[in-house]
Amino acid sequence: EKGQIRVQTENIFPIIKKFLYSEHDIFLRELVSNAQDACQKLKTLTVSGENKSELGDLKVTVSIDKEAKTLTIADNGIGMTSEEVDKYLNQVAFSGAEEFVQKYKDASIIGHFGLGFYSAFMVAEKVEVFTKSYKDGSKGVYWSCDGSPEFELYEIDKDDRGTKIVLHIGEESAEFLEENKIEALLEKYCKFLPIAIFFNDKQVNDTNPLWTRKPSELTDQDYIDFYRKLYPMGEAPLFWIHLNVDYPFKLTGVLYFPKIKQSYEIQKDKIQLYSNQVFVTDEVKEIVPEFLMLLHGVIDSPDIPLNVSRSYLQGDSNVRKINAHITKKVADKLDEIFRQNRNDFEDKWESLGIVVKYGMITEDKFLEKANKFLILQDASEKVERTIEPKEGDEKAETTIVSKPKFYTFEEYKTATSATQTNKEGKQIILYTSDPVSQDTYVKAAETKGYKVILLDTLIDTAFINNMEMKWENTSFVRVDSDIVDNLIDKQENSDSVLSKDESEKLKGLFEAPISDLHVTVEVKGLSQETAPVIATRPEFMRRMKDMAGVGGGM
Ligand code: ADP
Numbered sequence: 001e002k003g004q005i006r007v008q009t010e011n012i013f014p015i016i017k018k019f020l021y022s023e024h025d026i027f028l029r030e031l032v033s034n035a036q037d038a039c040q041k042l043k044t045l046t047v048s049g050e051n052k053s054e055l056g057d058l059k060v061t062v063s064i065d066k067e068a069k070t071l072t073i074a075d076n077g078i079g080m081t082s083e084e085v086d087k088y089l090n091q092v093a094f095s096g097a098e099e100f101v102q103k104y105k106d107a108s109i110i111g112h113f114g115l116g117f118y119s120a121f122m123v124a125e126k127v128e129v130f131t132k133s134y135k136d137g138s139k140g141v142y143w144s145c146d147g148s149p150e151f152e153l154y155e156i157d158k159d160d161r162g163t164k165i166v167l168h169i170g171e172e173s174a175e176f177l178e179e180n181k182i183e184a185l186l187e188k189y190c191k192f193l194p195i196a197i198f199f200n201d202k203q204v205n206d207t208n209p210l211w212t213r214k215p216s217e218l219t220d221q222d223y224i225d226f227y228r229k230l231y232p233m234g235e236a237p238l239f240w241i242h243l244n245v246d247y248p249f250k251l252t253g254v255l256y257f258p259k260i261k262q263s264y265e266i267q268k269d270k271i272q273l274y275s276n277q278v279f280v281t282d283e284v285k286e287i288v289p290e291f292l293m294l295l296h297g298v299i300d301s302p303d304i305p306l307n308v309s310r311s312y313l314q315g316d317s318n319v320r321k322i323n324a325h326i327t328k329k330v331a332d333k334l335d336e337i338f339r340q341n342r343n344d345f346e347d348k349w350e351s352l353g354i355v356v357k358y359g360m361i362t363e364d365k366f367l368e369k370a371n372k373f374l375i376l377q378d379a380s381e382k383v384e385r386t387i388e389p390k391e392g393d394e395k396a397e398t399t400i401v402s403k404p405k406f407y408t409f410e411e412y413k414t415a416t417s418a419t420q421t422n423k424e425g426k427q428i429i430l431y432t433s434d435p436v437s438q439d440t441y442v443k444a445a446e447t448k449g450y451k452v453i454l455l456d457t458l459i460d461t462a463f464i465n466n467m468e469m470k471w472e473n474t475s476f477v478r479v480d481s482d483i484v485d486n487l488i489d490k491q492e493n494s495d496s497v498l499s500k501d502e503s504e505k506l507k508g509l510f511e512a513p514i515s516d517l518h519v520t521v522e523v524k525g526l527s528q529e530t531a532p533v534i535a536t537r538p539e540f541m542r543r544m545k546d547m548a549g550v551g552g553g554m
């Protein structure tokens, strides 16, 4: 037997009400998006010639009536005939938006699943709809429903085109009659919607946000101003990437590289996700690779559905493509800045380095590209750089400043190939994790002609561990991990006349009486050229002892 599953409406309603959305707040986003869609559709029908009525200033108005305990969302968009009300509102999960998109290929429509309207019942005991279609000779239509499967539908007199939705707010949802609450929700979800929204006679949205505009029309100041709008407390960003993809998915947005200070806790969850200018979430974990969550800004993609769960997002193929695309864009931008203005790149490395290293650890695709622009800072060597005055700045003079020296991985290898490969032919990267306390070791290594780099940030331990696995034939050696002669394990000409056992014994003999002096004893054997036994004591330890007034010179 074959047949059709039947749904008992009395049962399905409470389920929709309860489980459709985790947050009740969402109802306002849904109703305002429907009003936006109604206006957007009318625009499209005007372009296609199907709408003959005067378009006028399209707008959405939100208002509260505390006494009547109602919240009203009104628009002068497309409106509905009574057949349409029956089709769109009386049929749960029938999306008029989807139908419209299929017919008109209108990508700016927000609606999708045909469930948004019902979110009104999460906060309202009763919903009333007053609507009139744009179509010639249309009559006004009234629809109301108290959340049960029964509705009322009849003709009324209505002068103006469009739809007014009146929510009779339930007792337990009284917060939605507070102006502050509604203002905050509009600010959160509707701030950048394309059709003007008014609340208390004030427009609440920027209908033309920066990321929807052409990069060629925008100045640096525009980007900085927009950043301020998103993060009023934030310091100016270092640079930004304007995303604009049409195929195989749609994606626009602006990502900012913020200044990251070592001493500050790193702030994640700063990127906001939009779908056709409607705010969706600021938890972008599934959309943006983890390391890029350090960035700030906005991503807008109608291909990331509004109403779906996080676990769904993870498996969504568009989301995975978007993820890969953003990673590539960021890598390309970093590469471009590095090649075009290396000085600028080096100056910003304190902030950039954290993002780059995090990315190299977690994303192999990024690692591939980042190998070319990762830079390693020399622990002490400085280079001089000439800074020319900016054009038009007459007073300023050319200055020469001293800046840290940086190597790419390749440059470091080239500079140290003769001195810093061990007996297995491995490249040794000598580093200091604390240039102050390890100062003596750094100096000793440099005197020997080695190049020591600075890896002293929070992420560096993880970075070192990961790169030892990912970079073939490379070892990181901390500069104070052994006496300078042993840092690079070179081929020894083993002319010692002592066996290994005998050497150890001899070492013990020397070490025992001076163990409290923190010396390292090395038994070289009995060759003519070198001292048979060398005892060394780190400069740092000696100074410590001297300061404490103990121990003497060696
Ligand atoms: P969706 O927006 O996903 O299609 P909704 O449940 O939010 O689903 O809305 C169902 C349908 O009701 C819409 O597609 C639209 O056809 C109609 N509708 C809802 N609100 C309005 C409105 N303000 N003006 C005109 N039509 C509307």
Ligand code: MG
Pocket: 030, 033, 034, 097, 110, 111, 112, 114, 115, 116, 117
């Ligand atoms: Mg909708």
